[in-house]
Amino acid sequence: MDARPVEIEQRIGSRSVTIHLIRHAEAGSRRAWAAPDELRPLTPAGAARAERIAEELAGDGIARVLSSPYVRCVQSVEPLAARLGLEVELSGVLAEGARARAVRELVARLAAEDGTVALCSHGDVIPELLAGLARRGVLVDEDGRCPKGSRWALEVADGAVVRARYLGDGS
Numbered sequence: 001m002d003a004r005p006v007e008i009e010q011r012i013g014s015r016s017v018t019i020h021l022i023r024h025a026e027a028g029s030r031r032a033w034a035a036p037d038e039l040r041p042l043t044p045a046g047a048a049r050a051e052r053i054a055e056e057l058a059g060d061g062i063a064r065v066l067s068s069p070y071v072r073c074v075q076s077v078e079p080l081a082a083r084l085g086l087e088v089e090l091s092g093v094l095a096e097g098a099r100a101r102a103v104r105e106l107v108a109r110l111a112a113e114d115g116t117v118a119l120c121s122h123g124d125v126i127p128e129l130l131a132g133l134a135r136r137g138v139l140v141d142e143d144g145r146c147p148k149g150s151r152w153a154l155e156v157a158d159g160a161v162v163r164a165r166y167l168g169d170g171s
Helices: 004-013 044-057 071-084 100-112 125-135
Strands: 016-023 062-067 088-090 116-121 151-157 160-168
Touching (some): 016 100, 044 151, 071 116, 100 125, 125 151
Parallel strands (some): 062 116
Antiparallel strands (some): 151 160
């Protein structure tokens, strides 16, 4: 007896969504910025990358956009949220220096929900999340790199992350 029809039926019946991870686009120099770092905005090149991210993700069925409260992260996903008619939801869990466990718990909660989401965070948070997923047996493309303006897609099946695909930085 061929097991393929059963496998196909199981895949069709399973819920599959994506969690998009976005590292904020290029921001001004940290050293040259005199105000609190949380307020450092995108450069013109960073703003242009944010517009391209919106174009790249506009058709992916995103239902929610969450971001670190840092201005550079919010600005990186504002064009996407505007294009989709959504509000950017601020989450301190995605802020620079966030606890890895809290980030993993957020991703696990989102994976259990029904809906594709976009998350914007920082260059310390995303690689740590990817490393934690790899330690738990998730297939992670590349080496967990995360240049500014880059995107990762966490593939979710039946409420669990099963793969992290690196989608590049738009260059």
